[in-house]
Amino acid sequence: MEPRTSVIGKRLKNIKRIIAVASGKGGVGKSLIASSLALHLARNGYRVGLLDLDLYGPSSHIILGASDIVPTEEKGIVPPTVHGISFMSIVFFTEEKPSPFRGADISNIILELLAITQWGALDFLIIDMPPGIGDETLDVIRYIKNSEFLVVTTPSKVAMGAVGKLLKILIELKKPLLGVIENMTMKSSSFIEEEVKRVNVRYLGKIRFDETLEDAIGKPDRLTKTNVMKNLTEILQHIAL
Amino acid sequence: MHEWALAESIVLAAVEAAQKEKLTKITEIVVRIGELQQIEKEIFLFALHELAQSQPIKIKNNAFQLKTEKSTLQCKTCGQSWKFSDMKKKLKSTESESIHFIPEVVFVHARCPHCGSPDFEITKGRGVVLSSIKGVR
Numbered sequence: 001m002e003p004r005t006s007v008i009g010k011r012l013k014n015i016k017r018i019i020a021v022a023s024g025k026g027g028v029g030k031s032l033i034a035s036s037l038a039l040h041l042a043r044n045g046y047r048v049g050l051l052d053l054d055l056y057g058p059s060s061h062i063i064l065g066a067s068d069i070v071p072t073e074e075k076g077i078v079p080p081t082v083h084g085i086s087f088m089s090i091v092f093f094t095e096e097k098p099s100p101f102r103g104a105d106i107s108n109i110i111l112e113l114l115a116i117t118q119w120g121a122l123d124f125l126i127i128d129m130p131p132g133i134g135d136e137t138l139d140v141i142r143y144i145k146n147s148e149f150l151v152v153t154t155p156s157k158v159a160m161g162a163v164g165k166l167l168k169i170l171i172e173l174k175k176p177l178l179g180v181i182e183n184m185t186m187k188s189s190s191f192i193e194e195e196v197k198r199v200n201v202r203y204l205g206k207i208r209f210d211e212t213l214e215d216a217i218g219k220p221d222r223l224t225k226t227n228v229m230k231n232l233t234e235i236l237q238h239i240a241l
Numbered sequence: 242m243h244e245w246a247l248a249e250s251i252v253l254a255a256v257e258a259a260q261k262e263k264l265t266k267i268t269e270i271v272v273r274i275g276e277l278q279q280i281e282k283e284i285f286l287f288a289l290h291e292l293a294q295s296q297p298i299k300i301k302n303n304a305f306q307l308k309t310e311k312s313t314l315q316c317k318t319c320g321q322s323w324k325f326s327d328m329k330k331k332l333k334s335t336e337s338e339s340i341h342f343i344p345e346v347v348f349v350h351a352r353c354p355h356c357g358s359p360d361f362e363i364t365k366g367r368g369v370v371l372s373s374i375k376g377v378r
Contacts, residue, residue, distance in 0.1 A: 001254060001258065001370065001371040001372075002254075002370070002371075003247075003250040003251045003253070003254035003255075003369065003370065003371045004247075004250045005254075006250055006253040006254035006257050007246070007249050007250035007253050007254075010249070010253065073243050075245040075246060075249075076243055076245060076246030077243055077246075077342065090343070090346075092339075093339035093342055093343045093346045093349075094339070094346055094349045095335070095336075095339075095349075095350075097349050097350070098349070098359075099346075099348070099349050100348050100349075100359045100360060101345060101348060102362070105345040105348065108344070108345050108367070108368075109343055109345045109346075112342075112343050112344075112345075112368075113343070115246060115247070115250050116243055116246040116247065116342065118246070
């Protein structure tokens with residue numbers, strides 16, 4: 001009998017809201033938005049956790065410039081704090097080496113992380129999801145019943161093709177959907193907004209492509225001053241975050 | 242004391258199962274401990290006993306039976322099998338500790354000792370499993 005599922009509820013019970021930042025497509029800026037959202041909330045005085053569930057390509061630690069930090073052991077593992085955020089990632093256990101995991105391994109890792117991580121009391125836990133609707137997404141839906149989804153796309157028809165499928169499955173499973181953010185826009189277009197509204201999901205707004213963003217990666221103080229953060233903050237006001 | 246978190250999952254799962262079966266007392270809880278997770282048995286047993294005292298169902302003293310399961314790792318490329326104990330001494334202590342926390346990172350830190358492939362699987366002895374419980378109604 002699998003014992004770990006019995007303890008997950010207890011580990012998460014003192015977390016008020018759990019927001020999974022997801023997309024059907026990779027490379028659309030999920031990690032940036034998840035990290036920026038966590039920073040935004042932490043700077044507004046909330047107790048925030050960030051769980052990077054992208055097990056093949058974790059990148060939240062790069063965006064946050066989180067180096068030389070490790071979890072501590074106390075009745076489980078306690079996430080280290082980086083820029084006011086309790087942060088947990090597979091990278092603490094992989095030392096930046098390649099991670100050749102198969103599907104069943106992914107589920108086992110997620111179960112283990114959820115069972116042994118002692119988050120304590122949080123206002124928000126932000127989950128940086130990997131792309132797609134594979135094991136990680138299904139496991140978050142299965143084990144974190146009260147998770148809400150914030151979906152990210154780019155203006156590309158290619159991205160929206162995959163994102164549309166994620167939206168459909170989330171709607172079918174009746175998961176709370178905060179809405180869709182259109183990231184990296186370069187010109188005026190209503191294509192994504194129309195597509196999102198067509199499936200009766202809230203379109204939250206655009207984040208304009210920002211050429212200066214790369215220089216702010218790994219430097220949260222600079223990141224919070226970028227136009228990306230400015231656009232994101234305006235968007236988050238629509239959903240009271 | 243990461244063992245505490247795993248012990249807690251065992252005790253909660255046992256209580257959940259006992260409640261489903263309408264047991265009033267649990268008399269035996271058999272736990273299988275996979276070699277890969279490298280559990281400190283004494284700490285784990287201490288945590289189990291501590292946690293057993295604060296449950297809604299009475300758990301008999303000495304109810305816990307721990308059974309160690311040797312690991313079997315099998316390569317998907319060359320088909321050879323081996324045990325974690327065969328390769329443990331080649332791992333750095335930090336790598337071994339990471340496998341203790343998340344057994345699947347063995348795929349990150351180790352390779353098939355026969356052909357060097359990272360594509361192998363854990364067929365036995367991964368981690369902590371609740372094997373069986375006994376009790377009275």
